Structures are given as C-alpha cells and as structure tokens.
Amino acid sequence: MLRLTRVLGHATEPQLAETLHRLEHGGTVERLKLSRADTARKRLHAFTDRGTEVGVMLDRSEQLSNGAVLLLEPTRAIVVALEEPQWLALAPRDAAAALELGYFCGNMHWKVRFAGEYLHVSLEGPRETYLERLAHLVANGSISVIGDD
Amino acid sequence: MNDINANAIPAASRERPSTAARVGIGGPVGSGKTALLEQLIPRFLARGTDLAVITNDIATKEDAERVRRSGLIAPERVLAVETGACPHSAIREDPTLNMQSADDLDRRFPGLELILIESGGDNLASSFSLDLVDYWLFVIDVAGGDDIPRKRGLGVLSCDLLVINKTDLAPYVRVDLPRMVREANEVRKGKPVLLTNCAIGDGVDAVVEQIAREVLFDR
Ligand SMILES: Nc1nc2c(ncn2[C@@H]2O[C@H](COP(=O)(O)OP(=O)(O)OP(=O)(O)O)[C@@H](O)[C@H]2O)c(=O)[nH]1
Numbered sequence: 001m002l003r004l005t006r007v008l009g010h011a012t013e014p015q016l017a018e019t020l021h022r023l024e025h026g027g028t029v030e031r032l033k034l035s036r037a038d039t040a041r042k043r044l045h046a047f048t049d050r051g052t053e054v055g056v057m058l059d060r061s062e063q064l065s066n067g068a069v070l071l072l073e074p075t076r077a078i079v080v081a082l083e084e085p086q087w088l089a090l091a092p093r094d095a096a097a098a099l100e101l102g103y104f105c106g107n108m109h110w111k112v113r114f115a116g117e118y119l120h121v122s123l124e125g126p127r128e129t130y131l132e133r134l135a136h137l138v139a140n141g142s143i144s145v146i147g148d149d
Numbered sequence: 150m151n152d153i154n155a156n157a158i159p160a161a162s163r164e165r166p167s168t169a170a171r172v173g174i175g176g177p178v179g180s181g182k183t184a185l186l187e188q189l190i191p192r193f194l195a196r197g198t199d200l201a202v203i204t205n206d207i208a209t210k211e212d213a214e215r216v217r218r219s220g221l222i223a224p225e226r227v228l229a230v231e232t233g234a235c236p237h238s239a240i241r242e243d244p245t246l247n248m249q250s251a252d253d254l255d256r257r258f259p260g261l262e263l264i265l266i267e268s269g270g271d272n273l274a275s276s277f278s279l280d281l282v283d284y285w286l287f288v289i290d291v292a293g294g295d296d297i298p299r300k301r302g303l304g305v306l307s308c309d310l311l312v313i314n315k316t317d318l319a320p321y322v323r324v325d326l327p328r329m330v331r332e333a334n335e336v337r338k339g340k341p342v343l344l345t346n347c348a349i350g351d352g353v354d355a356v357v358e359q360i361a362r363e364v365l366f367d368r
C-alpha cells in the first residue's frame with residue numbers, strides 16, 4: 001500500500017501541468033476518483049483507476065480537491081479526479097409546497113442549490129434513496145421530479 | 150527506465166502527517182458506544198497506537214469520567230464535550246467544539262495517531278460530518294430489535310462501518326440475528342457490517358483491524 005501524505009500541488013499550476021502532460025505520454029498519470037463528500041476526509045483508503053492501493057493521510061491543514069497532485073515520480077503521478085456532482089431537480093407545485101420541500105430537505109441535512117423555480121438536491125448516495133425519502137411529497141402532488149415521466 | 154518497486158515508499162511520501170486520524174463512534178442511546186470504546190482502547194494501546202479519546206454528553210461529563218476512571222488510558226488523554234440540547238449538532242451541523250478539542254489533543258500530544266470521538270446517544274438519523282472525522286462507526290444493538298436495519302436510518306445507511314452490538318442478547322429479546330445481519334448488508338449495499346459483544350469483547354479485534362486498515366496505514 002502506498003502512503004500519500006501530502007498535497008504536492010494542483011494540476012492547474014503551470015509547472016505541474018507541464019510535468020503531468022509529459023507523464024501522460026512517457027509514463028502514467030493515475031486518477032484517484034473521489035466523491036465531493038470524500039474530499040473532506042484527511043484519511044482515506046482507496047484504489048486508483050490503475051488499481052494502485054493507496055492510503056491518503058494528510059495534515060488537517062491540507063485539503064483534497066479536484067486536481068490535487070498526491071504523488072509525483074519520474075514515471076508516475078497520482079492526481080485526484082472529482083466525480084461530477086449529481087443533482088436531483090425538484091419542482092414544487094406552489095409556494096406552500098416549496099416551503100414544505102425546503103423544510104424537509106433541511107431536516108434531511110441535504111445539500112441543495114436554488115435554481116429559480118426548482119430546488120436541486122446534491123446526490124451523495126444512490127438516487128433511489130433520495131426518491132424514497134421524497135415519496136410522500138411526490139405522492140400527494142406537492143412536488144414533481146424533473147426529468148422523470 | 151526506472152523500475153518502480155511497488156513496496157518502496159517514495160521520498161515525497163515518507164514522513165507521517167503531524168495530526169492524528171479522527172474516527173467517530175455514533176449510534177442510538179445505550180447501544181454500547183462507551184462499552185465499545187472501553188474494548189477498543191486496550192487493543193489499540195497493545196498494538197502501539199498513540200491514542201486519545203473525546204466523549205460527548207448532553208449536560209454532563211459522565212462518559213468521559215467513566216473512561217478516565219477505567220484506568221485503561223491516561224486521564225489527560227480523555228476530553229469531554231458538553232453538547233447542550235442536541236447531540237447531533239455537535240457532530241454534524243456545528244462540530245466546532247469537537248474540532249477544537251481534537252486540535253487541542255493534536256497540540257498536546259505530538260505523535261498522536263488516533264482520536265476516537267464518541268457522540269452523545271441520539272437516534273437512527275444521526276451522522277458525523279466529514280469535516281470532523283475521517284471515518285465513522287454507527288453502533289446499534291440487537292436489543293433495539295432486528296427491524297432496525299430495515300428502517301434505513303441515515304446513520305445505518307451512511308456510516309463507514311456498522312457495528313451490531315450486544316449479540317449475546319439475541320436469544321433473550323427474540324431477535325433473528327442472521328436475518329438482522331442479512332438486512333443490514335442489503336441496505337448498506339456492500340459497505341462493512343461487524344458484530345460485537347462488548348460485554349466480553351467478542352468481535353472487537355475485527356473492528357480494530359478495520360479502523361487500522363482504513364485510516365492508520367501503519368503496517
Ligand atoms: N449484554 C450486553 N450488554 C452490553 C453490551 N454492550 C454494552 N452493554 C451494556 O449496555 C448498557 C449501555 O452501554 P453504554 O456503553 O453505556 O452505551 P452508550 O451507547 O455509550 O450509551 P450513551 O452514551 O448513554 O448513549 C450498559 O449497561 C452496558 O454494560 C453487550 O455487548 N452485551
């Protein structure tokens with residue numbers, strides 16, 4: 001198991017970007033795919049897309065983020081790749097339903113984004129789990145799920 | 150071309166971080182969180198892990214006093230957080246008090262490797278913020294009934310490790326333990342579930358191994 005104890009930099013920094021670009025050709029750049037929620041962790045046991053087993057162990061002052069470079073060797077690098085956040089778009093029927101939906105999402109500690117008439121809920125687990133929790137609001141017509149028939 | 154030995158630790162990663170791993174222990178009232186702590190402490194110390202503990206209680210320092218009195222760990226390595234009304238606020242919405250206590254332990258004990266944080270007893274929907282902990286356990290017990298996993302509480306679903314404690318009580322409370330485990334595995338979709346009897350320590354070694362494998366990386 002490979003211990004990764006530092007964020008060495010960010011893939012967007014010019015010098016690192018150049019090194020990574022060279023490695024993409026002559027060596028390997030391995031991606032460590034993480035969910036947005038997981039980037040809050042300072043310790044993490046995971047596998048890269050090439051199957052390398054890693055133990056991330058960072059100081060509390062360091063922060064995982066999309067593009068964080070955790071390993072840089074002559075022929076290999078490991079870079080964090082954030083899995084795209086997924087959103088569930090919900091349309092409340094009227095103001096009363098909107099209040100109820102907002103209150104409910106807050107109670108569930110869900111992360112939300114306000115999008116005009118819609119409320120977007122960040123999916124940090126399976127979509128069906130969220131739909132299950134919202135079933136009573138869908139059933140009584142208070143809300144509808146956008147993109148579903 | 151350089152042949153990279155998979156076991157070699159590259160120069161940039163050789164040292165360890167200066168702050169400890171943080172592991173949360175949550176779960177409903179009375180499920181055995183402190184009992185699990187009391188079983189974990191001697192095992193971590195025996196394997197050489199530099200350890201400290203934080204307990205959360207609503208209005209007292211009951212659990213901290215109990216752990217200090219146990220003689221299992223130096224009393225100054227046990228901190229108490231009083232959460233006031235709502236135990237889950239202190240581990241989820243506003244974990245500042247717990248984060249400050251953990252920072253305090255990091256400063257006071259250089260070389261500290263692991264901080265175990267017991268939340269106040271709560272309900273099935275409680276969960277830890279990943280701003281506070283790197284990994285968290287949710288402890289339920291068989292005496293709460295074998296339908297608990299089926300109820301799909303947020304804690305049961307989203308924790309990193311589900312611990313089903315008090316396995317010794319199953320025959321007395323008419324609980325079908327194999328079924329409880331099967332349903333726990335179903336709702337957790339492959340995330341780990343372990344069984345313990347914290348009255349005597351059965352199954353606790355596996356919990357230690359799991360925590361070490363997921364956050365300590367010391368072997
Ligand atoms: N039979 C049996 N009793 C247990 C076990 N684990 C804990 N207990 C008992 O259950 C009771 C509650 O245990 P605690 O460890 O205090 O539970 P807790 O989750 O810390 O409780 P709070 O912090 O108050 O929420 C105590 O009387 C323990 O002795 C177990 O595995 N088997």
Ligand SMILES: [Mg+2]
Nearest residue numbers: 182183212267
């Ligand atoms: Mg307790």
